[in-house]
Amino acid sequence: METPTKAVQTLAVAEDEADLRxxxxxxxxxxxxxxxxxxxxxxxxxIRVAGKRAKSNQRLExxxxxxxxxxxxxxxxxxxxxxxxxxxxxxxADARALLDAVLYKDDDVLVLNKPxxxxxxxxxxxxxxxxxxxxxxxxxxxxxxxLVHRLDKDTSGVLLLGRSATAAARLAAAxxxxxxxxxxxxLVVGVPRYPxxxxxxxxxxxxxxxxxxxxxxxxxxxxxxxxxxxxxxxxVDRALKKAAWLELEPRTGRTHQLRAHxxxxxxxxxxxxxxGGQEAYLAGQGVSRKLHLHARAIKxxxxxxxxxHVIAPLPPHMEASFDFFGFDPASAGEPxxxxxxxxP
Numbered sequence: 001m002e003t004p005t006k007a008v009q010t011l012a013v014a015e016d017e018a019d020l021r022x023x024x025x026x027x028x029x030x031x032x033x034x035x036x037x038x039x040x041x042x043x044x045x046x047i048r049v050a051g052k053r054a055k056s057n058q059r060l061e062x063x064x065x066x067x068x069x070x071x072x073x074x075x076x077x078x079x080x081x082x083x084x085x086x087x088x089x090x091x092x093a094d095a096r097a098l099l100d101a102v103l104y105k106d107d108d109v110l111v112l113n114k115p116x117x118x119x120x121x122x123x124x125x126x127x128x129x130x131x132x133x134x135x136x137x138x139x140x141x142x143x144x145x146x147l148v149h150r151l152d153k154d155t156s157g158v159l160l161l162g163r164s165a166t167a168a169a170r171l172a173a174a175x176x177x178x179x180x181x182x183x184x185x186x187l188v189v190g191v192p193r194y195p196x197x198x199x200x201x202x203x204x205x206x207x208x209x210x211x212x213x214x215x216x217x218x219x220x221x222x223x224x225x226x227x228x229x230x231x232x233x234x235x236v237d238r239a240l241k242k243a244a245w246l247e248l249e250p251r252t253g254r255t256h257q258l259r260a261h262x263x264x265x266x267x268x269x270x271x272x273x274x275x276g277g278q279e280a281y282l283a284g285q286g287v288s289r290k291l292h293l294h295a296r297a298i299k300x301x302x303x304x305x306x307x308x309h310v311i312a313p314l315p316p317h318m319e320a321s322f323d324f325f326g327f328d329p330a331s332a333g334e335p336x337x338x339x340x341x342x343x344p
Contacts, residue, residue, distance in 0.1 A: 008069055012169030015062045015149045015176065015253070022049065023056040025066070033071055041069060063169075063176035094128075095136045102137070103158065104310045108167035108303045110137060110145050113312040116156040116290060120147060130159075137161070148172055149180075152256065154271075156315040157184070157295025162303070170303040175253070180300035183335035184248040184258055185236075185314070187292035187321055188267040189282055191244040196234035196338070199261040203229045203254040229254040231261045232339045236332045239325040243270070243282055247296075247332060249339050258293060269293050270321070286324035288317035297335035311335060 017025060022042075026033055035056075041047045042056060046069040049058060060066075097115065104111035114120070119129040130147070137145050145161040146168040160180075162168025174180045230251040238244045244267065250257050259275045262268055268276025270292040281289055297311045314322065314329060322329065 008067065010065050010067055011165055012172055013060045013062055013064045013066065014147060014168055014172045017060060018062040020060050021056070022047075022054055022058045022060060022066075025060055030068075030071055061176075063173050090133045090136055094133060098130075098133060098136050103312060104308065105139065107141075108163055109171070109308060110139075110161040110163060111298070111308070111310045112137075112159045112161065114151055114156055114159040114295075116154050116315050116317065119153040120150045120159070134161075149175055149253070151295055152259075152291075152293075154291035155293045155295060156318070157312045158182070158298045158310055159295070160298060160300065167303040171300065174301045178251065180298065181336055182250060182295060183297040184250070185294045185296045185318070185332075186246045186248055186258065186262060187270045187318065187325075188244050188246055188262055188265075189242075189270055189276065189280060190267045191238045191241050192233070192235060192246070192265055192267050197232075199231045199233065199265060201229060201261060201264055203257060203260055228252060229257050229261070231258060233261075233265070234338050237325075237327045239327075243325060245322070245325075245327050245332075247335075247338060249336070284324075287321050290317045292318050292321060294318055299336060 011029070013020075013025070017028075020028075023035070023038060026038055038047075038056060042054060045053050046067075047054060048067040049060065050064045051067075098112070101112045101115065102110060103113050114130065121131045122129045134145050134147075141163045143164050145163050146165065148160045148162055148168055148171040151157065151159055160171060162171050171180075232249045232251065233246050236245045236247050246262070246267075248258050248262075254260075256275070259269055259272050263272070263275040263280075268280040270280060270282055270287065271290045272280045272293070294314055295312065297309070299307060299309045302308050313319075
């Protein structure tokens with residue numbers, strides 16, 4: 001039986017979809033396509049990745065193009081296939097919180113101030129996540145917004161979304177080429193020996209252990225098999241020898257890179273028991289035990305030209321801790337001024 005007529009499309013792999021299997025990418029974007037049909041389309045060369053034939057178990061790379069042949073009934077003019085949607089109902093409180101979290105919006109881009117504690121995507125036994133709530137953020141656009149990158153569940157701050165497949169692909173390409181820059185703030189236990197520097201330590205998933213590591217998804221230093229990971233840091237302020245406020249700029253995007261690098265520095269991020277064990281918790285009233293890592297700002301080329309530069313205010317628990325130590329957010333200066341714009 002022939003597939004109903006519909007235009008061939010070329011979609012780009014988003015940054016957060018890197019290392020995803022091709023069959024799982026299709027299940028996410030085209031849940032109506034069964035395994036048998038997918039294998040037939042692959043076998044006959046109708047689906048191609050980066051212009052080449054592919055297999056269902058092939059691992060994808062961020063920014064790769066995927067040729068998608070006609071798959072079903074014709075879609076409305078200009079429509080594109082939408083990512084798979086979660087079946088859970090978005091509460092009125094969650095919907096209001098998401099709308100309040102919008103920091104920037106235009107025809108192509110949305111930037112959110114993601115709250116700490118909200119997962120970006122679903123997982124085992126995890127039903128409440130941002131990806132399942134994106135219908136709330138359509139805001140009159142013809143397409144559902146798409147995630148361009150990820151933040152850890154317990155990390156707050158700037159999160160970029162494309163309001164169309166084309167915009168998302170161009171934004172993902174900016175991340176892939178490392179034209180996008182991200183600035184983070186962290187409260188760490190103790191004070192680094194040097195006021196500023198660069199941490200270069202290759203990271204791999206589950207390839208080794210740092211002191212205090214527990215099980216689960218994590219990145220670890222692995223000199224033999226790890227991928228290059230570089231992070232610039234500087235001390236913005238300190239509380240004697242007890243704690244320090246760091247500004248961080250990752251020049252690569254490895255799993256839990258900043259958390260692993262701060263632990264390697266000997267100054268785990270406050271609340272990060274996964275990487276710092278019990279040493280990652282400051283004693284004293286006024287200091288929350290939540291993770292103190294915040295994506296403060298992003299600077300990325302706009303899909304239509306120019307630059308987007310967005311800054312996110314601190315989450316309540318970090319604001320309270322900053323008040324406790326007498327740290328003034330205004331004293332940090334403009335994001336990205338401390339570190340030179342150079343090759344990763």
